[in-house]
Amino acid sequence: DTGVSQDPRHKITKRGQNVTFRCDPISEHNRLYWYRQTLGQGPEFLTYFQNEAQLEKSRLLSDRFSAERPKGSFSTLEIQRTEQGDSAMYLCASSRQLGHYEQYFGPGTRLTVT
Amino acid sequence: AQSVSQHNHHVILSEAASLELGCNYSYGGTVNLFWYVQYPGQHLQLLLKYFSGDPLVKGIKGFEAEFIKSKFSFNLRKPSVQWSDTAEYFCAASQYGNKLVFGAGTILRVKS
Numbered sequence: 136d137t138g139v140s141q142d143p144r145h146k147i148t149k150r151g152q153n154v155t156f157r158c159d160p161i162s163e164h165n166r167l168y169w170y171r172q173t174l175g176q177g178p179e180f181l182t183y184f185q186n187e188a189q190l191e192k193s194r195l196l197s198d199r200f201s202a203e204r205p206k207g208s209f210s211t212l213e214i215q216r217t218e219q220g221d222s223a224m225y226l227c228a229s230s231r232q233l234g235h236y237e238q239y240f241g242p243g244t245r246l247t248v249t
Numbered sequence: 250a251q252s253v254s255q256h257n258h259h260v261i262l263s264e265a266a267s268l269e270l271g272c273n274y275s276y277g278g279t280v281n282l283f284w285y286v287q288y289p290g291q292h293l294q295l296l297l298k299y300f301s302g303d304p305l306v307k308g309i310k311g312f313e314a315e316f317i318k319s320k321f322s323f324n325l326r327k328p329s330v331q332w333s334d335t336a337e338y339f340c341a342a343s344q345y346g347n348k349l350v351f352g353a354g355t356i357l358r359v360k361s
Binding site: 236 | 253258281283285291292293294295298339341343345346347348349350351352353354
């Protein structure tokens with residue numbers, strides 16, 4: 136069990152640029168979640184997948200955000216035309232579909248928009 | 250709307266003191282409850298979880314939590330804290346294996 140991995144760990148970008156983050160879940164987990172965390176707050180849900188199907192999206196996820204999980208394994212989160220308010224830690228988690236649904240988190244990608 | 254609230258944002262304790270962190274949730278129906286911990290420089294780790302059955306659940310590192318349905322609470326406890334327990338603690342809830350809703354977190358500092 137190698138854990139959830141995320142890449143990159145840190146990203147600094149200029150306002151208006153596009154960025155893409157990658158998440159590799161634990162191999163036998165078929166659910167994958169994205170959360171966003173800002174300073175002093177708990178993580179906030181963005182979206183989740185069961186296999187390749189995106190089952191729920193938060194209203195936090197504006198049109199500039201898109202997530203994919205094309206083959207039901209890794210996932211990407213893209214932010215287009217970044218804004219300073221997008222600066223945050225982006226967390227990925229995965230879980231099994233059946234049984235007790237605890238989620239395991241990756242180390243996160245810290246995005247800074249200048 | 251579903252929500253989770255944590256009572257204290259910052260707690261400072263001396264080593265060997267007892268710890269209780271409050272957590273209340275606002276959900277209808279069946280709820281799954283969790284405590285996660287984030288040590289400095291590390292990612293979120295599951296401390297303990299409640300799905301059903303015995304309302305007193307034990308987790309790693311001597312932590313336990315009690316689910317009190319009538320009070321919509323899931324408080325975290327530890328009889329004697331150590332300096333290594335310094336971390337941020339998050340209470341979270343979910344239904345049917347869906348998204349987690351987190352509280353704002355409690356930063357615990359243990360003085361040695």
